[in-house]
Amino acid sequence: MRLVLASASPRRLDLLARIGVVPDAVVPADLDESVLKGELPRVHALRLAEQKARAVATLQADALILAADTVVAVGRRILPKVEDEATLRRCMALLSGRRHRVMTGVALALPGDQLRSRVVETAITMKRLSAEEIDHYAGHGEWHGKAGGYALQGYGEVYVRHIAGSYSNVVGLPLAETRHLLKGAGYPLA
Numbered sequence: 572m573r574l575v576l577a578s579a580s581p582r583r584l585d586l587l588a589r590i591g592v593v594p595d596a597v598v599p600a601d602l603d604e605s606v607l608k609g610e611l612p613r614v615h616a617l618r619l620a621e622q623k624a625r626a627v628a629t630l631q632a633d634a635l636i637l638a639a640d641t642v643v644a645v646g647r648r649i650l651p652k653v654e655d656e657a658t659l660r661r662c663m664a665l666l667s668g669r670r671h672r673v674m675t676g677v678a679l680a681l682p683g684d685q686l687r688s689r690v691v692e693t694a695i696t697m698k699r700l701s702a703e704e705i706d707h708y709a710g711h712g713e714w715h716g717k718a719g720g721y722a723l724q725g726y727g728e729v730y731v732r733h734i735a736g737s738y739s740n741v742v743g744l745p746l747a748e749t750r751h752l753l754k755g756a757g758y759p760l761a
């Protein structure tokens with residue numbers, strides 16, 4: 572049974588390797604990831620994961636297609652994938668001293684136009700950040716392209732006071748749920 576990962580994320584490849592999964596191919600889906608008007612974070616993460624899985628399934632109809640999308644949310648507000656330092660600083664100021672949620676939608680498209688999906692949520696509390704700490708983190712550069720502007724698996728972890736839920740979810744792919752989806756579809760796992 573072929574498995575295709577519909578993501579260009581090296582973190583997702585690393586996470587899959589932790590459970591002994593090496594996809595046969597990596598085919599990122601090219602979608603508009605804009606938030607729809609009034610769309611809630613949980614709905615947004617699930618919608619994008621399912622759209623990515625379906626888009627790649629049209630190209631790889633005989634394979635299992637695994638797709639995911641991770642969002643960082645403060646209340647109903649979805650934080651962007653950070654591409655510049657000004658956006659990073661706004662995100663870090665918003666997260667400073669607050670609890671936020673990280674949600675990952677995971678979708679598995681099966682041959683025959685079947686789709687199985689779920690959303691996993693992790694709650695994180697950041698310490699109150701000083702201007703110096705934000706300056707220091709801005710100099711790291713690891714925030715580039717990260718939802719909400721920080722990498723839990725990197726230096727960003729030093730700012731986290733509390734985490735409730737799946738660590739791998741925050742990194743980009745909830746392993747327990749992904750493994751369950753794959754096993755349920757008959758993918759060979761130990």
